[in-house]
Amino acid sequence: MRKPVVLRGYQFSVYNRIARVALHEKGVPYETEEVDPFAIDIPRDYLKRHPFRRVPVLSHGEFDVYETAAITRYVDAAFGGPDLMPTRAEVLARVTQVVSIMDIYGYRPMVRQVFAHRVFRPAAGEQSNKTEIAAGIEASLPVLGALDALVSEGHVLDGRTFTLADCHLAPMIAYFVQAPEGAMALSKYSALADWWESASQRPSIEATDPGLPLG
Ligand SMILES: N[C@@H](CCC(=O)N[C@@H](CS)C(=O)NCC(=O)O)C(=O)O
Numbered sequence: 054m055r056k057p058v059v060l061r062g063y064q065f066s067v068y069n070r071i072a073r074v075a076l077h078e079k080g081v082p083y084e085t086e087e088v089d090p091f092a093i094d095i096p097r098d099y100l101k102r103h104p105f106r107r108v109p110v111l112s113h114g115e116f117d118v119y120e121t122a123a124i125t126r127y128v129d130a131a132f133g134g135p136d137l138m139p140t141r142a143e144v145l146a147r148v149t150q151v152v153s154i155m156d157i158y159g160y161r162p163m164v165r166q167v168f169a170h171r172v173f174r175p176a177a178g179e180q181s182n183k184t185e186i187a188a189g190i191e192a193s194l195p196v197l198g199a200l201d202a203l204v205s206e207g208h209v210l211d212g213r214t215f216t217l218a219d220c221h222l223a224p225m226i227a228y229f230v231q232a233p234e235g236a237m238a239l240s241k242y243s244a245l246a247d248w249w250e251s252a253s254q255r256p257s258i259e260a261t262d263p264g265l266p267l268g
Pocket residue numbers: 065066067068069090091106107108109119120121122
């Protein structure tokens with residue numbers, strides 16, 4: 054019998070979406086369990102699966118894994134479907150590099166500052182702060198520059214072979230460009246903007262769009 058696949062996470066989490074994109078790309082059927090990591094009463098059972106109180110966690114039968122880069126690597130290795138992790142040394146290095154760039158330098162300014170304060174918080178009826186948006190845009194520029202250089206080099210994000218770099222980057226850019234300041238910033242990096250134009254039309258990206266909260 055096939056072991057159940059359950060993605061435990063928060064519908065609006067960009068990391069949750071990254072895991073969903075990988076599952077969609079591999080054609081893996083899965084269930085979801087909603088966990089809001091910002092709630093004060095995160096269920097105890099969930100905290101046993103994720104000691105750092107973040108989302109998501111992927112469960113495959115008895116096997117639990119947290120940290121999204123580990124989840125997407127697991128999904129790629131554990132299931133059939135197209136390979137999302139290339140084996141050629143240069144490409145493998147670039148995929149890992151894009152994932153790290155987004156986790157360490159991109160996520161906070163692009164998602165937590167620009168998207169959250171310009172788009173998400175107003176949609177949710179929460180207060181937002183213009184200083185955060187401006188600081189987020191400034192901190193995003195070197196990230197966009199680095200990504201643009203990697204796209205131009207041609208080893209990853211080439212618009213033909215979809216990899217774990219695309220899975221990780223697309224949901225973050227999808228949020229970033231919902232802010233007009235983010236869309237404007239991206240338009241200055243033409244190779245990256247072209248990549249996004251094509252990635253945004255990918256069925257796995259369209260199918261996993263979480264939308265926005267209703268006030
Ligand atoms: N390194 C973690 C990051 C996950 C993460 O930060 N998720 C956010 C939602 S997008 C979260 O759980 N935030 C809760 C918080 O910051 O308290 C991963 O790769 O899974």
